Amino acid sequence: MITKEKISVIGIFAAAMLCLSACNNQNQEKMNADKNELTQIFPKGEKGSKDLFTGNAYNTGLVDADSVFTTAVGNVYFEPGARSNWHSHPAGQILIITDGVGYHQIEGRPVEIIKKGYVIKCPPNVRHWHGASADVGLQQLYIVPNTEKGIVNWNEAVIDKVYKSAE
C-alpha cells in the first residue's frame, strides 16, 4: 500500500537525484570548458595577415630583436585549423608549445604532432610550417636566435591537401 510517508520518502529521493544530476552537469560543463579553452598567458595579440596565415592566428611580440640579445621572442595563438605559410629563418627557430595541439612540418619530412610541453627546433634556412590541429587550438612561443642574420623569409600558403595529410 502506498502511504503518504512513502510518497514523502520518494519525493525526497527524487529531489536529491535531480540536485545531484544538476551538480554533475555543472561539473561536466566546467570540464568541457577547460578542455576547449586553452590557457592564455599573454594578450591574444594582433591577427596575422591573410598573406602569411591560413585561418585565424594572433601574434604577440614579447622581445624585439636588438644588438645586445640578438633574439626575437613572441607568442602565437592559432585557432583550430589555422596555420602559418611555409617559411624559413636564416638562423633557425625554437618553438615551445604552452598549450593545445597542433602540427609542425619541416619540408620533405612527415608532419609531427605537437602538444603542450613540446619543444621543437627548426634548423637555419629550412622551410617549415606550424599551426593548430583541426579541432584544438595551439598556444606557442617562438624564439628566433642570432637575429643579426635575419628573422624570417615568408613563402606560399600550406594547401589543404598538405594540412589534411596530418590528420
Next chain:
Amino acid sequence: MITKEKISVIGIFAAAMLCLSACNNQNQEKMNADKNELTQIFPKGEKGSKDLFTGNAYNTGLVDADSVFTTAVGNVYFEPGARSNWHSHPAGQILIITDGVGYHQIEGRPVEIIKKGYVIKCPPNVRHWHGASADVGLQQLYIVPNTEKGIVNWNEAVIDKVYKSAE
C-alpha cells in the same frame, strides 16, 4: 496544522538545499585548488643545488646550447620563498613568467614584482637574482642567448634581509 503533505514539501526543500550546498562546496574547493596550484607546462625537473638556490627550486632543461642556435632554454619552478643566488650571464638573460608571482632584482636597483605574462631582460654581466614570492610560487622560462660567450656565473646567496625588502 502540519499535514503530512506539508512535511513532504519541507523534506523535498531541505534535500534540495543540502544538495545545492554540497554542489557549491565542490565548486569552491575547485576554485581554491586553481588558485593555489600553478599551471605546469613542463615536467617539474630536478631540484636545484643548495649551493645555488635558497629554498626549493626545480629546473627542467628544454634546449641545450649548441653551435647552431647558441641558445639555452629551460623552465624553473620556484616554490614559495625560494630564490636563486646572485648570478650573472655573459650574454644576458630573458625571463618569461608563465605563472605565479615572484621577484627579480638587478643589483643596485629596487626589487621588481614579476607575474604571469611578464617578460624581463637582464643585460650581460650584470648581477641579478629571481625567485618566488613568500606566499605564491613562480613558473618561469629562461632564455640565455649567444651562449658562445658563456652561460652563467654564480655568486653568493640572497640573504633574508634583501629578500624580505621585496615584501
